[in-house]
């Protein structure tokens with residue numbers, strides 16, 4: 001390592017658009033080498049980014065930059081939780097929820113210049129059944145969509161919207177018992193989303209009022225969804241407004257527990273995890289340093 005603060009760039013070679021920018025060349029061109037030393041490493045398999053990030057944090061690296069989509073950002077951030085090493089992002093996914101929330105420029109050159117500015121702040125992270133998340137987690141329909149999306153070669157907002165409109169007709173709400181802020185309710189649930197950041201990605205705001213630094217989950221509960229409510233909710237999400245009370249209900253909570261007789265799908269940061277019938281969702285306030293101003 002040089003005498004300058006060190007930055008490790010972790011590139012997921014499988015994420016990003018087909019027309020690839022040579023990110024390593026752009027880093028060499030635009031990084032402020034008077035300010036920072038750096039190394040560039042590539043992931044070889046799913047989960048590798050967490051190991052590479054942990055290793056960098058243990059070596060005293062100042063910043064680890066995730067070059068990829070929210071899946072890569074999640075893996076890198078997991079490796080940096082509760083360390084002094086900050087997460088940076090060069091967004092290369094289709095949704096880029098955390099980058100958008102932190103106002104990181106979406107172009108490669110812009111994101112590198114943003115890193116050069118050297119802003120640092122702390123954000124919260126969430127946890128669903130032991131899986132950390134930084135943008136959103138969810139149980140029910142959004143997890144089902146993430147499982148279908150994972151098997152699709154196509155990416156982007158258009159694919160998501162088409163999938164949602166196709167699948168919303170087939171997916172059924174289920175009865176659950178949810179404990180939110182110590183109060184237990186019996187309810188139907190089509191989807192329950194837990195937001196740390198305000199959006200899923202693609203500027204689709206599931207919890208427009210979410211604050212990533214308030215130590216609280218923003219919970220969005222959709223009890224039942226028909227086509228009309230789905231259109232209403234989609235419009236609200238894209239307009240960055242809360243949906244009407246007949247479509248969705250919103251809560252702020254430190255902890256949520258859900259129990260059901262059914263096995264329900266769940267996701268963390270858009271990565272489908274599996275199915276469970278009991279969920280514990282909580283927060284780790286101020287647990288991750290990020291390269292972004294506290295706005």
Ligand SMILES: Nc1ncnc2c1ncn2[C@@H]1O[C@H](COP(=O)(O)OP(=O)(O)OP(=O)(O)O)[C@@H](O)[C@H]1O
Pocket residue numbers: 012013014015016043044045046047048068069070071072073075092093094095096155156270271
């Ligand atoms: N070398 C690799 N080979 C195969 N999979 C990898 C490799 N490196 C990382 N991954 C996996 O790729 C997954 C998807 O990554 P990521 O979300 O960053 O990209 P993306 O799917 O293109 O983005 P988006 O989800 O926004 O469309 C991650 O969950 C990660 O585990």
